[in-house]
Amino acid sequence: MAEATLPPTSANAPTATGRTKFIVGGAIILAAMVYLIVAGTFNSAQYFLTVDELVERQDALVGKDVRMSGVVLGETIQYDAETLTLSFTVAHIPDSAAEIEDEGGLAEVLHEAATNPNAQTLDVVVTGQPKPDLLQHEAQAIVEGHLDADGVFYADTLLLKCPTRYEEAVPEQAAVN
């Protein structure tokens, strides 16, 4: 087909019925989108909670699929390669960006929480996964799963915050000549 423009049609205004067809068609497609978003949300959306919030609302949330974030306490990491069971304890970290800013940045917050003896902690168990490289002391862990009646969080997925090189970090010691 040649790439020439076609001449304009003689009727320049669409008829009322003509335009209705398109509006109805578009509305149906948009309705499908809304339906999918709502249904998808009911099926698979999860609460995103801190350790504090989850422990506080345990009774209501036992068994419910939630996502939680906390700081990993390195000395509690245990991995049994035979049964593929990984267990560790996380401590509470705030989730509000403003609070994190105020306390000096994410690394500072993670460190504070990991060394604070009064921070709320929660035991996490993950099965069927390899021990991730990034699972270290003071790493931020984001887990999805549910809290069991015994107070242990059974995680289906474990995500660890990718170490950042975009963060401002000043060397603590520098050799002075």
Next chain:
Amino acid sequence: MTAILGAILVFLSFLCAVYAALASMWGVRNDRPEFVESARNAAILTLPLLSGASLLLIGLLVSGAFQVEYVWSVSSLSMPDYLKVTALWGGQAGSLLFWAWLMSVFSAASMLRNWERERALMPYVVSATMGTLAFFIALVVFWENPFARLWILPNGEVVTAIFGPSAILSSLTTGYVNFAARVPGVLGSLLHDVTPLAAPLGAVPARLLDGQGLNPLLRHLGMVIHPPMLYLGFVGFVVPYAFAMAALATGQVSDSWIRATRRWTLVGWLFLSLGLILGGRWAYDVLGWGGYWAWDPVENAALMPWLAGTAFLHSVMIQEKRGMLRRWNMVLIILTYLQVIWGTFLTRSGLISSVHSFAQSAIGPLFLLFLGAAVIISVRMLMRRWDELRSDNHLDALLSREAAFLLNNLLFLIIDFEVFIGTHFTIFSELLTGEKVTVGPQWYNFVTKPFFLALVLLMGIAPLVAWKRSSIERLGRSLILPAVLTLVFVGVMFAFGFLTTGSALALTVIGLTLGTTLLEFHRGAAARTRSRGESYPVALWTLFGRNRRRYGGYVIHLGVVVMAIGVVGSNAFQQETQQTVAAGQTITIGDYIMRYDELERFPAVDDRTVTRAYVTVFKNGREVGQLRPRHDFYASGQPATIPGNLSQFDEDFYVLLVAWEEISLSSATFKIYVNPLINWVWAGGLIFIVGTFIAAWPDFSEERQRAAQVAALPAAQRA
């Protein structure tokens, strides 16, 4: 000193960009063409200035000038040279400079290429591109300066500053710091975060012997190419936006701006597509979770502009052919640009928690400011010309090529909107309900799959639908052969139990589109053979030569079809297993048996300890390969797991070394994935590239013709 020179070059480029943006606007408004010329020169000047600065930074990285804070944070003595070069975009400050440099390359190219042909538009193009560039350079100069150096105060504290202590500069800096401390709120913290100009008196240079080095996960070929591709894609779309703004400003909203940006859009689109595909490939090769797309906010940040950009790429064809969808096209390119800026912002501001995202940074509020200004300006200009953007023609029938493109726009925008909602779900849910709710891959797949499939189907049907009005019968006739073949093929596979219902449905749609696209090639070639007696191969070649855009586009569609097959295969039929075995033992999965042979540990270049397993893979009893999955542990404490991968035409055998017995190194744990059709995803990507080259290849005879026409016009009429 090199660092000071680099800082000066960047600062000069900032002055040039600001001057160019303002002078161009002023010059065209007050009929002073000499200022427009001057602005153009300033704009082009940013290129050598930023090139120089980037080269200097690379020099600092390679030579290990660790007093420079950026060099200290991303480079180290043990890194190989090529990684030191790529560390240019390994951290925030360097990558912003890199972004700015690429922007200057593209704007200079458009200054040189389009100046004569689109005379009336160019002054506004200068303003729009230079305005964007000025913003990014400002971020670099004032807040994220890669040339800032580390100094030590008498009390042992370490500070950063661009210049060393000097009477004038240090007191200026102190005065500024005191002033900034008195400004309250967000503005105050922004002013406070500005990189200090000079170190206080009494400070000495920090002499650091080594740097932190690049994050091990970034020391991979994929990470070398992926960010530049993405940035080129982002920057590539700024140029069509600039032309769109110019069209709105001058009132020349019909065709010249679309024609001018045709290739720019293709270039930006190609790079963005490549960046997305390469990102997936890198994740697959290095991150070791067996997949390539996780619907992570940072991935989505690059996907959203791609969706709007692809819609724009198609929709402009309707404006060229029938003068329709003008308003749509303006909206689409503005949306693409805004999402480019938003996407760049999302990945750097820590707004959305993501496994990729970077720390909270001062530049977040600045991006929001710039974005706000861009929204206000774009919308105002669009509203001013809204009436003039009225279509020449109207949609006559629901079943027409025009309506198909309208549907194309709608579907892409719906997916774009859904991805946007999902990415920001936590923010919206908190605003509306007070609860933080989040959605994951399951949600994204559920809400987008039907629309993606609909797009694949549309890709197959739209070329068969005629302009203005088409009949169902005609459409049906064209579809019969591909439909029958596909249904038979899928039906047989389904009957044999190879397919699930979902994948059968998806493959039917994909097969239909594959068939109709191939038929398009055949029909075109057959027509030429019939009418001109050319042999089939010659006919096919001339077909491509004469209609590059169209048939290049069909090749790209073929690439999409191949990718779609790969996506269906690798998602629906992936197998996995994880087992611990002693040396000599085997793991069975599907048709495969993997024997664990031995484990070794040794130090390697780049300051790491490698633990490497040797495994032999058998398929249906026959040995098909030996793999060496390994685990790298860097001196800095960073680990990395690199899979062993046996790539075949129909599937990948992908194995990770997950754990091992520490003392004797005798037993080891492996996680194995069998990923069917995964390589079709990458192959589809290659076909993409080929198709884009075909579509974008310049038509030299057409160019000579156009140049002759422009030259023949009297000077006053050249526009």
